[in-house]
Amino acid sequence: MKYLLSATAALGMMAGAAAAEGRLDTVLERGKLLCTGHNGSFLGFAEVDDEGNWKGLDIDLCRGLAASLFGSSEGTMDIVPISWAQRWPALQSGDVDVIIKLAGWSQSRDAELNLAYTQPYFVAGFHVMAHADLGVEKVADLDGGSICVSAGTTTERFLAAYIENLGIEAEIIVFESGDEVRTAYFNRRCDGLTLLAPPLAAARATSENPEDHVILPDVIALEPSGIIVPEGDPKWLDVMNWMLTSLWFAELHGITSENVDEFRDNPPSDQIGKFLGVTPGYGDRLGLSNDWAYNLIKEVGNYAEIYDRNIGEPYALPRALNNLYTNGGLFYPLMVD
Numbered sequence: 001m002k003y004l005l006s007a008t009a010a011l012g013m014m015a016g017a018a019a020a021e022g023r024l025d026t027v028l029e030r031g032k033l034l035c036t037g038h039n040g041s042f043l044g045f046a047e048v049d050d051e052g053n054w055k056g057l058d059i060d061l062c063r064g065l066a067a068s069l070f071g072s073s074e075g076t077m078d079i080v081p082i083s084w085a086q087r088w089p090a091l092q093s094g095d096v097d098v099i100i101k102l103a104g105w106s107q108s109r110d111a112e113l114n115l116a117y118t119q120p121y122f123v124a125g126f127h128v129m130a131h132a133d134l135g136v137e138k139v140a141d142l143d144g145g146s147i148c149v150s151a152g153t154t155t156e157r158f159l160a161a162y163i164e165n166l167g168i169e170a171e172i173i174v175f176e177s178g179d180e181v182r183t184a185y186f187n188r189r190c191d192g193l194t195l196l197a198p199p200l201a202a203a204r205a206t207s208e209n210p211e212d213h214v215i216l217p218d219v220i221a222l223e224p225s226g227i228i229v230p231e232g233d234p235k236w237l238d239v240m241n242w243m244l245t246s247l248w249f250a251e252l253h254g255i256t257s258e259n260v261d262e263f264r265d266n267p268p269s270d271q272i273g274k275f276l277g278v279t280p281g282y283g284d285r286l287g288l289s290n291d292w293a294y295n296l297i298k299e300v301g302n303y304a305e306i307y308d309r310n311i312g313e314p315y316a317l318p319r320a321l322n323n324l325y326t327n328g329g330l331f332y333p334l335m336v337d
Contacts, residue, residue: 023229023236024287027097033069034094035062036087036101037079040179043202044311045102054079057310060300061100061121061227061243067299068243068292083176085152088113091230098240099228102196104154114231118240120224123321123330124196126158129204132214134191139218143168145191150174150181158221159194194220202315239286241334246293249275249333250302252324257301264294275336282336303331 027033037054038046045058059079066077080096087103090096092114103109105117128147130136139162147163149156151174163170173190175181182203185193195203197215204213227240250256253272255263260276267273274282277291284290300306303324311317323329 023097023233024239026094027069028287031070031076033062033066033077033098034080034096035059035065035077036090036096036099037081038101038178039081039083039086040177042102042178043199043206044315044317045199048081055310057122057306058100058102060306060310062098064247064296064300064306065098065100065240065243067295068239068246068288071289071295073299083152084150085176087152087228088115091115091228098236102225103228104223104225106154109228115228116231116233116237117226117228118237118244120226120330121244122225123222124198124225125222126155126194126220127197127200128159128192128194128216128218128220129185129200129213130192130216131188132212136191136214136216139163139170139192139216139220140166140168142170142192144170146171146173146189147192147194148173148175148181148185148190149194150178151176154221154223155194155196158223162218162220192216196223198311198315198317201317202311205315235287239288242286243296244303245333245336246275246296247303247306248324248331249336250293250297251304252326252333255297255302256305257298260294260297271336 037048041047044056046054046056048054062077062079063073066073070076080090082090082096087099087101091099102122105120109115110117128139130142136142147159147170149159149172156172156174159172173184175184181193184190186207193200200215204210204215207213229236229240263272264276264278267276267278273279276294277283280290282290283292307319307322312319319329321330323331325332
């Protein structure tokens with residue numbers, strides 16, 4: 001306990017130092033954004049191929065942020081591969097400038113680790129996938145079995161609480177990386193695998209025989225994930241929140257990576273003209289160029305384009321809660337004025 005308190009205090013002091021300098025100014029002066037990747041591949045969000053090329057929803061948000069800051073992500077962004085557990089010390093030490101790594105908002109992280117969250121950019125439920133030949137229909141049927149989970153995640157805590165509430169005995173087997181936890185499950189080192197629904201469904205869809213695996217209907221927990229910056233740095237947090245709003249605002253108004261030039265050349269309203277930098281204001285308030293949202297949309301598209309490219313099309317997963325409010329989802333842009 002004494003060590004934990006000392007570590008928490010140290011993280012707090014480092015967060016205060018980072019905020020005092022201002023991470024936005026630090027990144028702009030450096031000329032490069034240091035953004036989170038994954039130690040392996042987290043399907044749909046942070047995937048890396050054999051040549052070191054990154055893709056995924058989280059990676060596109062990193063690219064979009066770099067374009068917002070510098071006009072383009074080309075040569076202005078490094079993806080730093082880190083594990084789930086490395087996220088917090090990497091942010092506090094400056095090894096990364098921001099955490100865009102499907103990180104759930106929990107009270108302990110918020111209150112004890114001096115982290116500041118944006119509004120959520122992804123909401124999904126945790127489920128368990130099991131080997132079909134076990135004949136299980138719900139998590140309770142895994143009584144006496146084992147379930148694989150990634151270390152340093154809220155998933156582990158949610159699963160432990162769910163098992164306890166069910167009153168069953170199931171061994172939780174923890175692995176460091178996403179690749180390790182999936183490999184362990186598919187090699188039958190455990191009976192079940194717990195992940196958020198999208199990467200879990202992606203793991204099943206890309207397995208050798210998808211019909212050999214069943215995703216159980218239990219919703220272990222529903223988790224909102226946001227972008228994370230050090231607490232006490234409101235300028236940097238503002239950039240993140242308004243980047244997300246810009247992605248949803250563009251989708252709401254039909255502005256895409258393909259037609260954004262047409263909207264900028266002939267904006268249909270003063271609001272959209274300001275949004276795209278035709279008239280000043282939208283960037284000045286944040287310490288960015290006034291055309292930063294144009295650069296963002298030109299680089300990665302609106303939220304729908306990002307989702308479809310990384311999750312919807314490759315894994316055939318509907319947006320569900322991650323739709324705009326106009327389509328029955330949870331997301332909406334803040335007021336652009």
